[in-house]
Amino acid sequence: MRFLLTGGAGYIGSHTCVCLLNAGHDVVVLDNFVNSCPEAIRRVEQITGRKVALYEGDCCDESIVNHVLDREQIDAAVHFAGLKAVGESVSIPLNYYENNLGATITLCKALAKHHVKRIVFSSSATVYGDSKIVPMREDLPLGECTNPYGWTKWMSERILRDTAYADKDWSVVLLRYFNPVGAHESGLIGEDPTGIPNNLMPFICQTAAGVRPMLNIFGNDYDTPDGTCIRDYIHVMDLASGHLKALEYACEHKGTEIFNLGTGEGCSVRQMVEAFERANHLTLPHQYAPRRPGDIAQSFADPAKAQAVLGWQATHTIEDMCRDAWNWQSHNPHGYRTENPAE
Ligand code: NAD
Ligand code: UD1
Numbered sequence: 001m002r003f004l005l006t007g008g009a010g011y012i013g014s015h016t017c018v019c020l021l022n023a024g025h026d027v028v029v030l031d032n033f034v035n036s037c038p039e040a041i042r043r044v045e046q047i048t049g050r051k052v053a054l055y056e057g058d059c060c061d062e063s064i065v066n067h068v069l070d071r072e073q074i075d076a077a078v079h080f081a082g083l084k085a086v087g088e089s090v091s092i093p094l095n096y097y098e099n100n101l102g103a104t105i106t107l108c109k110a111l112a113k114h115h116v117k118r119i120v121f122s123s124s125a126t127v128y129g130d131s132k133i134v135p136m137r138e139d140l141p142l143g144e145c146t147n148p149y150g151w152t153k154w155m156s157e158r159i160l161r162d163t164a165y166a167d168k169d170w171s172v173v174l175l176r177y178f179n180p181v182g183a184h185e186s187g188l189i190g191e192d193p194t195g196i197p198n199n200l201m202p203f204i205c206q207t208a209a210g211v212r213p214m215l216n217i218f219g220n221d222y223d224t225p226d227g228t229c230i231r232d233y234i235h236v237m238d239l240a241s242g243h244l245k246a247l248e249y250a251c252e253h254k255g256t257e258i259f260n261l262g263t264g265e266g267c268s269v270r271q272m273v274e275a276f277e278r279a280n281h282l283t284l285p286h287q288y289a290p291r292r293p294g295d296i297a298q299s300f301a302d303p304a305k306a307q308a309v310l311g312w313q314a315t316h317t318i319e320d321m322c323r324d325a326w327n328w329q330s331h332n333p334h335g336y337r338t339e340n341p342a343e
Pocket of ligand 2 (some may be wrong): 048086126146150178180198199200203215219230292294295
């Protein structure tokens, strides 16, 4: 089959490209490179020995999305395109609502026009808000998001559900990711954050690389066994294979389905630091710091539904995630850029 991946040059998109191509599917990518670069797709082609049909353009631009769909016969879309920096979304909320909701609406309209009413959407565990109930199941009531980024996921879910409710030909699969980390085992593709990373794993990697002097562990007084926050980290290649299963499902069913993509295992920040040191035989400078505003004590998935319905289960361990993240970082200290852009 042939799939359109909006935002397919990004972190999760590029790994999903590899997984889909290796499974024998064709991939069309539409990306405006606002947070990625074409080099990621070149490396996807290097890993898989397959070609990707790459279009540079904005998913909010109806004429561009229609142009891609006029030229490419696709069976379903995976909608990764979106802005994802939580802090930035608080500073420039209108850009986040315009981009993330605009892209979702424009894509759906263009897909409907081309009679391709199948979409897999990148949602987030953030829609559960500060749920006191863990593990989180898909039928938990949605929570209050703590930032505009989270609300764009919440609202996009609503938009997609309403679309499938109004037109019974639609198949909508909402994937709620927990905390994606790691990289393809080749070390050729991985997460390439711009500026100072907010998320734990890229910060750990940059600290290990000496780019940052010290990791701050935000809070050691939470109501958890070691006092640090608990999250459900999932290897990006497991996440990628979840998209393959979700696409197969979307091509065979109609209506809306929601799946958590997580391991179901909680890991504390301290455990993550220890696992990283163990997996990579190094010492990570770290210290405890005050809590980060907006953080919740624990978040981890109940992934039983994805296993029962999609036949999907995460297989990588925390050590795998740490090893592969460091393999990518140590071989690409400046991400996809060369150290000296003049080189
Ligand atoms: P990413 O920033 O690496 O990838 C997103 C891609 O979308 C980038 O390549 C970017 O250039 C592109 N893009 C953004 N706006 C666009 C537009 N209007 N038109 C075309 N392309 C556009 O992020 P990621 O980590 O790969 O995340 C992919 C999706 O998953 C995002 O929607 C994100 O919100 C969601 N998500 C990510 C995480 C995470 O921790 N990485 C967690 C939950 C959900
Ligand atoms: C954050 C976002 C979430 C988004 C997700 C993407 C918030 C409140 N939530 O989730 O919306 O979907 O990223 O992956 O921003 N930590 C440290 N030191 C650091 C960085 C992080 O101790 O330098 C801790 C955090 O306090 C947290 C854990 O590590 O307890 C994970 O943090 P992070 O990777 O940012 O993910 P989330 O906060 O779960």
